[in-house]
Amino acid sequence: MKGLLIVSGLGILAMLAEIFKFKKLLFPLVLLGILGAYVANFMEWNNGFNIAVFDNMIAFDKVALAFSGVILATAFFWFIMANDYFEDQPTIVDHFSLVLFALTGALMLTAFKNMTTLFLGIEIMSIPLYVLAASKKKDVKSNEAGFKYLIMGSFASGFLLFGIALVYGASGSFDLMEIRAKISEMGSAMPTFFYAGIIMMLIAMLFKVSAAPFHFCAPDVYQGSPTVIIALMSTVVK
Structure with missing residues (x-):
């Protein structure tokens, strides 16, 4: 803490x-x-x-x-x-x-x-990286890298928010412990859209860590970003 x-x-x-x-x-x-x-x-x-x-x-x-x-x-x-x-x-x-x-x-x-803290943590970590990826102002490749990272990151954030909304709708809570208790209580009776929400959150996470098959923008971002920023992205962030 x-x-x-x-x-x-x-x-x-x-x-x-x-x-x-x-x-x-x-x-x-x-x-x-x-x-x-x-x-x-x-x-x-x-x-x-x-x-x-x-x-x-x-x-x-x-x-x-x-x-x-x-x-x-x-x-x-x-x-x-x-x-x-x-x-x-x-x-x-x-x-x-x-x-x-x-x-x-x-x-x-x-x-x-809590899913709220999950989203806040990811965005607090991601938004500075969009700026850092494009930090070489006069380099077209760096600007392109920052723009692509922003677009793909925003797309992933949208998936994450949609998934969180579906999970909240099914469980009635953002708290992970309460969601687990709801799953234990209802078992297989959980609504179908709960599982859709989990899948959407998983897809968003895979986008964020550039895991296959959601890694197609990573080469362009890594190619255009400053070397030290790539080192940060591929270690601390991932």
Whole structure:
């Protein structure tokens, strides 16, 4: 939980770096922040931390904390690698803040217990990536990559929302535990559109992770995006 709060706070801090003229300190601050988030995450995992917040919409247990630790460790090494690429670029503040917000969404996805939180986590993670994919403003291929990623991502989000609506209509709840209880109660009597909703959500997820056979836009996106952004997409995000 603390890791999520630290990373989201870092994203806000990164946006202010240019305004308050500490742009040169941004890279060490981000590294220290990610390291601090990892340490806080490890301490919570080691102490058997288990808490649900926002009416059980997000719940951090040992599994969620373990996956959060993997994401934070990967992000730490990504920032070390990416610094050489962004060091002399005026857009380093924008890039780092967008990546930190994408990381916030990824951390939310490790602990969601509600379909609303699932959708929010995916969108918080995805929207910065659409911008990052097109971050080479003068490169036509980068602009094309960002546009295709946006269109396909929006298409997948539409499928996800439609699937969530159908599941909610069949179960009467967004909460995963309540949906499981409804399935146990009704068994094979669950409405047909419930299964249609599950299939639509699955298709949306496969689009989001570029899994076959829903991977046809991935080569164009990877070809046009900056190399460091591809590294982020294929590790932390996936």
